[in-house]
Amino acid sequence: MALPASDNQRSQARYALALLLSVNLLNYIDRQALYAVFPLIKADLNLSDTALGFLGSAFMFCYMLTAPLFGRLGDRINRVRLAAGGLAVWSLATMLSGLASSYRTLLAARALVGVGEASFGTVSPGLVADHFPPERRGRVLSLFFLASPVGSALGYILGGQLGQALGWQKAFLLVGLPGLLLTLPLFYLAEPRPASGEAGTSNREKFLPELRRFLANRSYLHATLSMAAMTFALGGLAQWAPSFLLRSFGLELARGNTIFGGITVLAGVIGTLSGGWLGDRLQRRTPTGYLRVAAAGFLLGAPLMLLALTTSSLPLCLSAIFAAELFLFLNTAPLNTVLVNVVPPGRRSMGFAVNIFTIHALGDAVSPAIIGALSDRWGLRGALLITPLAVLVAAGFAWRGCRYMAADQQQAEAGPP
Known part of the structure; x- marks a missing residue:
């Protein structure tokens, strides 16, 4: 007996979420596994720290620079095929990393991982959102973005354990394999039809005029700048926190990495799920609900970050880091839902592409280096004090975006002019 249409649609939506969440977990696992085997690669290939750093930079710059291209394609062609192609490319590139016998080959493979993940990253949030009604998107996207803290932790754990037991090459081969197994199911996933039937409306529009449309969308712009400021803070904190714990409290580096990673995963899971739930509830009362939740989280997180960076008590520092990250x-989910809700369906892939480029270019692509340079002048504790300031900037952008949200959402629902 066939399921009723509504039941069948719900089943398809749940399947799509489960599959895309699984792929997104692999996205972060394959991305972070590299850093877990840094010491093994350094010793085996006799690399400097600078050369090691370029392995991460190669990924990030290719990820940023190709995102607009895939965003453009995502609004022209089938997004599911683009996501599946990206999964296949980055999974093969991860396995190619395991076959690399020279630094140049490994560098090229990591750059290719960035290209594949950009293809998936630009289209996947829109795919998830289009399977669900607007009033559920906050909670649904919070589940989808759980992949960030959980997948990152799994990448570090799996990469470290497999690398220690089997060597870094086999670690890459093994973490890359599951992606190939999911490529075919993803390829045959149904492409959800945009609610207003606007897929492809941006096909004939040139890049620069389309970019100006996003910059003129004030809710989109403020949400993106808020995310960039937050990424600046969290990216800098993620790289320098273990060193801060070592220098300020004498916490051994490996233990500091483990503790900080555990704090981030737990805070990330609780905060991400809570943000989606709170955003959906408040959004039913006011069109600014998602932005208000984000702004409140930033305002609560900033003083806790300041406390963590200034206290002389290790237990208080770790507790404050946990609470701050939970609020951040x-x-x-709320800010990503804002992006979905204020951009017409036919432009969402490009919208996420511009967002990806902006938040990383202004965020974690530059903040670790800036903090490092300031640390040489002020010391690491003083340099890290710019991170709570960045969080306050994020709160300001989120709060200011509230005044434009209702009009921009109505315009997106009405479709492009």
């Missing part, structure tokens, strides 16, 4: 992760 409240923004994940």
Whole structure:
């Protein structure tokens, strides 16, 4: 007996969420596994720290620079095929990393991982959102973006354990394999039809005029700048926190990495899920609900970050880091839902592409280096004090975006002119 249409649609939506969440977990696992085997690669290939750093930079710059291209394609062609192609490319590139016998080959493979993940990253949030009604998108996207803290932790754990037991090459081969197994199911996933039937409306529009449309969308712009400021803070904190714990409290580096990673995963899961739930509830009362949740999280997180960086008590520092990250992760689902809701369906892939480029270019692509340079002048504790300031900037952008949200959402629902 066939399921009723509504039941069948719900089943398809749940299947799509489960599959895309699984792929997104692999996205972060394959991305972070590299850093877990840094010491093994350094010793085996006799690399400097600078050369090691370029392995991460190669990924990030290719990820940023190709995102607009895939965003453009995502609004022209089938997004599911683009996501599946990206999964196949980055999974093969991860396995190619395991076959690399020279630094140049490994560098090229990591750059290719960035290209594949950009293809998936630009289209996947829109795919998830289009399977669900607007009033459920906050909670649904909070589940989808759980992949960030959980997948990152799994990448570090799996990469480290497999690398220690089997060597870094086999670690890459093994973490890359599951992606190939999911490529075919993803390829045959149904492409959800945009609610207003606007897929492809941006096909004939040139890049620069389309970019100006996003910059003129004030809710989109403020949400993106808020995310960039938050990424600046969290990216810098993620790289320098273990060193801060070592220098300020004498916490051994490996233990500091483990503790900080555990704090981030737990805070990330609780904060991300809570933010989606709170955002959906408040959004039913006011069109600014998602932005208000994000702004409140930033305002609560900033003083806790300041406390963590200034206290002389290790237990208080770790507790404050946990509480601060929990509040900061409240923004994940709400701000991404804002992007979905204020951009017409036919432009969402490009919208996420511009967002990806902006938040990383202004965020974690530059903040670790800036903090490092300031640390040489002020010391690491003083340099890290710019991170709570960045969080306050994020709160300001989120709060200011509230005044434009209702009009921009109505315009997106009405479709492009």
